[in-house]
Amino acid sequence: MPDHVHTSAEDEHDSAYAGLLVNDAHWAFGTDFEDPLAGVDTTIPEGIDAPTLAAYALMLGDDSLVMSHRIAEWTSNAPDLEDDIALSNIALDLLGQSRLLLARAAKADDSVVPALPEGSPAPPEDALAFFREAHEFRNVRFAEVVNGDFAEATVRVLLFSVWRLAVWERLRASTDHVLSAVAVKGVKELTYHRDYAARWFVTLAQGTEESRSRLLAALDELWPLWPELFDTHPVEAAAAASGVGVDPATVREAAEAVLDQVLTAADVPRPEVARRSGVLGRTGRDGMHGEALSRMLAEMQSVARAHPRGQW
Amino acid sequence: MTLTETPLDAGTQADLESHFEATIARNDRIEPRDWMPDGYRRTLVRQIAQHAHSEIIGMQPEGNWISRAPSLRRKAILLAKVQDEAGHGLYLYSAAETLGVSRLELTEMLISGRQKYSSIFNYPTLSYADVGSIGWLVDGAAICNQVPLCRTSFGPYGRAMIRVCKEESFHQRQGYELLTTMMRGTDEQRAMVQESVDRFWWPALMMFGPPDADSPNTAQSMAWGIKRNTNDELRQKFVDMSVPQAEALGVTLPDPDLAWNDERAHYDFGQPDWDEFMQGVKGNGPCNAQRLAHRRRAHEDGAWVRAAATAFATKEATA
Ligand SMILES: [Fe+2]
Ligand SMILES: [Fe+2]
Numbered sequence: 001m002p003d004h005v006h007t008s009a010e011d012e013h014d015s016a017y018a019g020l021l022v023n024d025a026h027w028a029f030g031t032d033f034e035d036p037l038a039g040v041d042t043t044i045p046e047g048i049d050a051p052t053l054a055a056y057a058l059m060l061g062d063d064s065l066v067m068s069h070r071i072a073e074w075t076s077n078a079p080d081l082e083d084d085i086a087l088s089n090i091a092l093d094l095l096g097q098s099r100l101l102l103a104r105a106a107k108a109d110d111s112v113v114p115a116l117p118e119g120s121p122a123p124p125e126d127a128l129a130f131f132r133e134a135h136e137f138r139n140v141r142f143a144e145v146v147n148g149d150f151a152e153a154t155v156r157v158l159l160f161s162v163w164r165l166a167v168w169e170r171l172r173a174s175t176d177h178v179l180s181a182v183a184v185k186g187v188k189e190l191t192y193h194r195d196y197a198a199r200w201f202v203t204l205a206q207g208t209e210e211s212r213s214r215l216l217a218a219l220d221e222l223w224p225l226w227p228e229l230f231d232t233h234p235v236e237a238a239a240a241a242s243g244v245g246v247d248p249a250t251v252r253e254a255a256e257a258v259l260d261q262v263l264t265a266a267d268v269p270r271p272e273v274a275r276r277s278g279v280l281g282r283t284g285r286d287g288m289h290g291e292a293l294s295r296m297l298a299e300m301q302s303v304a305r306a307h308p309r310g311q312w
Numbered sequence: 313m314t315l316t317e318t319p320l321d322a323g324t325q326a327d328l329e330s331h332f333e334a335t336i337a338r339n340d341r342i343e344p345r346d347w348m349p350d351g352y353r354r355t356l357v358r359q360i361a362q363h364a365h366s367e368i369i370g371m372q373p374e375g376n377w378i379s380r381a382p383s384l385r386r387k388a389i390l391l392a393k394v395q396d397e398a399g400h401g402l403y404l405y406s407a408a409e410t411l412g413v414s415r416l417e418l419t420e421m422l423i424s425g426r427q428k429y430s431s432i433f434n435y436p437t438l439s440y441a442d443v444g445s446i447g448w449l450v451d452g453a454a455i456c457n458q459v460p461l462c463r464t465s466f467g468p469y470g471r472a473m474i475r476v477c478k479e480e481s482f483h484q485r486q487g488y489e490l491l492t493t494m495m496r497g498t499d500e501q502r503a504m505v506q507e508s509v510d511r512f513w514w515p516a517l518m519m520f521g522p523p524d525a526d527s528p529n530t531a532q533s534m535a536w537g538i539k540r541n542t543n544d545e546l547r548q549k550f551v552d553m554s555v556p557q558a559e560a561l562g563v564t565l566p567d568p569d570l571a572w573n574d575e576r577a578h579y580d581f582g583q584p585d586w587d588e589f590m591q592g593v594k595g596n597g598p599c600n601a602q603r604l605a606h607r608r609r610a611h612e613d614g615a616w617v618r619a620a621a622t623a624f625a626t627k628e629a630t631a
Binding site for chain 2: 075078079085088095125130202206
């Protein structure tokens with residue numbers, strides 16, 4: 001038995017190294033991730049208002065992208081290796097969602113895609129991610145808040161995924177096959193994110209005095225942006241009316257009920273903090289963001305923008 | 313650390329030793345519950361811990377570029393890779409735990425500077441091409457070092473290495489693919505790749521450790537089956553494999569002495585700057601202080617979270 005193990009390990013790995021220049025079967029899995037849309041009809045269904053679909057997909061895609069970026073900032077910084085891995089997983093799931101959603105937006109209406117210099121090979125989802133200005137992003141402000149401590153990460157992932165899960169459970173029935181497929185996959189991912197965060201929420205609430213007070217502080221800090229998640233933007237209203245999307249206001253009750261379960265299990269009272277106002281009544285979905293987003297984008301977009309004709 | 317076993321009478325001791333030697337001689341695995349000499353255990357703990365620390369510290373140089381990855385696809389690949397390294401650290405700390413040391417103890421040894429990690433990670437990452445160079449050369453050198461470890465005599469270490477090596481091969485592949493793609497891009501990108509390879513080639517050669525003549529622990533580690541090849545053997549193998557890859561890529565390796573030697577049927581090559589290597593080992597490398605400070609901060613910032621988890625688990629158990 002040991003001999004068998006030894007030999008196979010040696011052969012396999014020695015040949016893996018030597019095979020770098022050969023596209024052999026060993027590398028059949030390539031360097032790309034599985035295509036999550038394999039088998040999904042990606043044509044724009046008849047009767048769907050393409051600009052509405054594009055604008056709506058952008059909103060969801062930007063939420064994922066910006067949230068993913070923040071969660072990814074935890075990599076190599078988490079309290080324990082298991083949490084480092086879990087947070088990277090969450091960031092990866094969200095990043096995967098954003099690729100699909102931004103690509104969908106571009107496919108539905110290519111006028112949303114910023115023009116790049118001639119000869120740029122960047123795919124449209126990258127043009128959207130790396131070549132738009134902050135005011136063109138349509139994510140909720142909740143997603144962009146600068147990271148705090150691990151209690152803040154816990155509350156952030158919990159509130160975000162409770163909200164999103166309520167929306168995406170309904171989005172599975174979208175008349176757009178791609179949004180529907182993204183939501184089917186996303187619901188599984190978001191359930192894991194929510195459960196991970198909920199476990200930590202209860203643990204921190206019931207752990208030590210310090211963990212509880214940090215958790216309550218984090219909840220107070222993020223709570224003012226919670227109501228904005230359920231505002232109905234005209235694009236969301238139009239998307240909901242045509243069966244493409246979901247009006248977040250209609251899932252508020254369901255989301256609050258789930259959140260209440262977690263708060264009760266943790267013995268944490270609902271915060272009494274007022275909602276944060278917008279600017280001239282405008283918030284994230286209108287492209288009105290906090291100061292943090294443009295700083296995040298300056299970093300995120302720096303390499304792509306320095307090489308607009310670059311191949312990556 | 314609990315590195316000593318209960319004293320035994322001389323007869324039993326001799327039996328155990330000969331059993332151990334016979335297992336090693338058969339190229340069989342030693343398992344955690346088997347008797348092993350103190351020195352073997354200590355050497356393993358040191359080596360596995362150093363390896364685990366390298367995986368964890370190694371998250372930082374590439375982690376440095378996650379927030380700036382220039383495409384969504386590259387961002388996902390990089391994030392997944394850095395996550396894999398956390399996983400490698402996890403398997404290796406688990407292997408070390410079978411020898412009676414905890415992850416926490418080892419982490420404290422790392423952040424207090426009492427245990428080392430691979431010096432390669434004390435080099436800075438200065439452009440996105442470094443993500444590719446690290447995959448190609450650093451993961452590549454790691455594979456050369458680690459493939460033989462899949463057959464190492466200590467079971468949990470060998471089994472961890474089989475998993476790790478599979479993923480390292482994947483990382484190497486991805487790194488090389490990034491460089492290949494960049495070489496097809498703009499002139500600036502090609503220059504970026506060359507500049508990056510110029511910086512990482514020599515440090516990659518240093519990853520095999522000092523020349524055999526200056527590597528005092530090698531002989532004992534080889535006798536115990538912990539180590540399977542000498543530093544110089546592995547370095548040669550790495551050079552021989554990398555030269556054609558560099559040619560296919562279209563980059564020049566920064567070594568004027570690099571030349572095929574027909575007689576030896578190997579490439580001749582120059583020596584890295586071992587003084588600079590020693591500076592890194594002593595803690596004076598370009599990023600030693602930064603890497604350790606990062607790790608220490610993350611560990612200390614997480615202390616209240618770990619304390620909360622422990623307190624909660626205790627409450628749950630008594631509830
Ligand atoms: Fe690794
Ligand atoms: Fe790796």
